[in-house]
Amino acid sequence: MYDNMGNQAGVPRPPQNPQANPFGNTFYGAGSGIIRSGLEAYGEKFFGSSSEFMQSNISRYFSNPQYYFQVNDQYVRNKLKVVLFPFLHRGHWTRISEPVGGRLSYKPPVYDINAPDLYIPLMAFGTYIILAGFSFGLLGKFSPEALSLQFTRGLVGWVLQVMLLKGLLYSLGSGEAPLLDIVAYGGYAFAGICVGVFAKILSSYSYYFMMPWMSLCMGVFLVKTMKRVLFTEMRSYEKHSSRQHYVLLFMAIAQFPLFFWLGNVAV
Structure with missing residues (x-):
């Protein structure tokens, strides 16, 4: 069933x-x-x-980091000439612009001598630490602690330089420059400091001539560069023209104590 x-x-x-x-x-x-x-x-x-x-x-404050390392040997040589001997630079100080994706952009350092880069500042900072260690060795004061202290002093000096340049732009109403641009401009000081420290290794008397000269050259380079940033890139020439000159002069004078402080590696 x-x-x-x-x-x-x-x-x-x-x-x-x-x-x-x-x-x-x-x-x-x-x-x-x-x-x-x-x-x-x-x-x-x-x-x-x-x-x-x-x-x-x-993008208003940062840029592509790869942009700052697009360099070659010719650029490095020419850029060092501009940084160390700005009086001999006969060309213009403005950057070369080009349209990219409907926006105005700047050509990388390999194509523009006036473009900022991070290769020279980083190499100059490393050379500065090496020269400091060599100076400590000649004086019989070399130690890892002393070299570490000098490394920290160099970083503090770099940060102070960046704060000085950034504060200058903010005080003049043009604080939107990319941060890496300002870091690069502030790091160029180590190229001149290395020359002064090397002169001190060769002769202590030449140091007191070379360091003021390098401070003056760096001041002129930064004045020319910051004027370009303010007047050309930031379009703020019409505002506070007299104030801008005083602030730029203060920035140039501030290079002297900064260079001597970072250059006294034996202290």
């Missing part, structure tokens, strides 16, 4: 696999597709607007 599935003989059984409702699947698939596409569109809009916001605001 019962078959092997436990149903009574002669009584029809319900289908084992009932057919799914086609309208339900259709509505379900359409609904999930609409929700998924809506979420994707919202996500793209949200993250797209966020990335544009981040790029538009961060």
Whole structure:
């Protein structure tokens, strides 16, 4: 009377696999597709607007770090001539611009001698530490602690230089220059300091001539560079013209105590 599935003989059984409702699947698939596409569109809009916001605001203060290392041997030689002997630079001090993606951008250092780079400042800072260690060795005062202290002093001096330049731009209403540009400009001081420290290794008397000269050259270089940033890149020549000259003069004079403080590696 019962078959092997436990149903009574002669009584029809319900289908084992009932057919799914086609309208339900259709509505379900359409609904999930609409929700998924809506979420994707919202996500793209949200993250797209966020990335544009981040790029538009961060790019005002930072730049692509790779930009500052696009250099070659010819650029390094010419740039050192401009930094150490700014009086001999007969060319212009403005940077070369080019349109990129609908915006005005600047060519990298390898194509523009007036573009800032981080290769020379970092190499000059490393050379400064090496010369300091060599000076300690000649005086019989070399120790890891002394070299570490000199390294810290060099970093503090670099930070002070960056704060000086950044404060100058803020005081004149042009504080939106990229931070890495200011770091590069402040780091060029170590090229002149290295010359002064090397002169001191050769002769203590030449140090007192070379260090003031390097301070003067660095002051002239920074004045020319900051005037370009203020007048050309920031378009603020019309505002506070007399005040700008006094602030630039103060920046140039501030190079003398900074150079002598960082150059006295034996103290």
